[in-house]
Amino acid sequence: MSQELKCSVTLRPSKYWLLLCIVIHSLVLGLLLNWQILISLQLLYTVVIIVLCGYQCRQHWLRRPSFTYFTSGYIQFDAGGELFVFSKDSRSADLFIQLSYISLNKGHVQSLCIMRDAIDDTDYRRLVRTIKILK
Numbered sequence: 001m002s003q004e005l006k007c008s009v010t011l012r013p014s015k016y017w018l019l020l021c022i023v024i025h026s027l028v029l030g031l032l033l034n035w036q037i038l039i040s041l042q043l044l045y046t047v048v049i050i051v052l053c054g055y056q057c058r059q060h061w062l063r064r065p066s067f068t069y070f071t072s073g074y075i076q077f078d079a080g081g082e083l084f085v086f087s088k089d090s091r092s093a094d095l096f097i098q099l100s101y102i103s104l105n106k107g108h109v110q111s112l113c114i115m116r117d118a119i120d121d122t123d124y125r126r127l128v129r130t131i132k133i134l135k
Contacts, residue, residue: 007126010066011012011118018057025053065112073134075101084110088135092128101130 032045042134069075073086087100087109116124 006068006070008066008068009119009123009127011064011114015117016115025049025059046090069130071126071130072132073130077100086131086134089096090131092131097124097127097131099120099127 009020029046029049031129032049033042065077067075067077069086075084075086076082077084083104084101085104087101087102089098089111095116097116097119099112099114100109102109103114114127119127
């Protein structure tokens with residue numbers, strides 16, 4: 001007889017994703033500053049891009065997925081919300097987990113890609129083990 005575990009996970013932003021965003025925004029800012037000759041407009045563009053980047057980072061932080069999954073193969077995104085079943089399409093690799101799940105009510109498959117550094121090591125190993133067992 002196996003025991004069912006209930007595991008709550010709140011993801012943190014991926015360092016790789018944030019680094020990519022910083023590089024892209026820095027390139028755009030560099031191009032704008034190179035293109036614009038007037039110092040006052042350079043300063044204005046710099047402030048606008050920094051404010052927009054700050055806003056996007058805040059939105060990214062607020063939309064972090066959190067979910068509860070059960071080792072029996074169910075996942076729940078809201079407390080008391082709808083239950084989903086892990087799909088056989090779920091897979092794991094060294095750098096990410098692609099978590100596919102099916103709505104019990106609607107029956108269509110959805111996916112959530114979880115980067116390796118966005119989840120704690122113990123939660124990552126437990127989730128990978130659960131996916132492998134359910135396949």
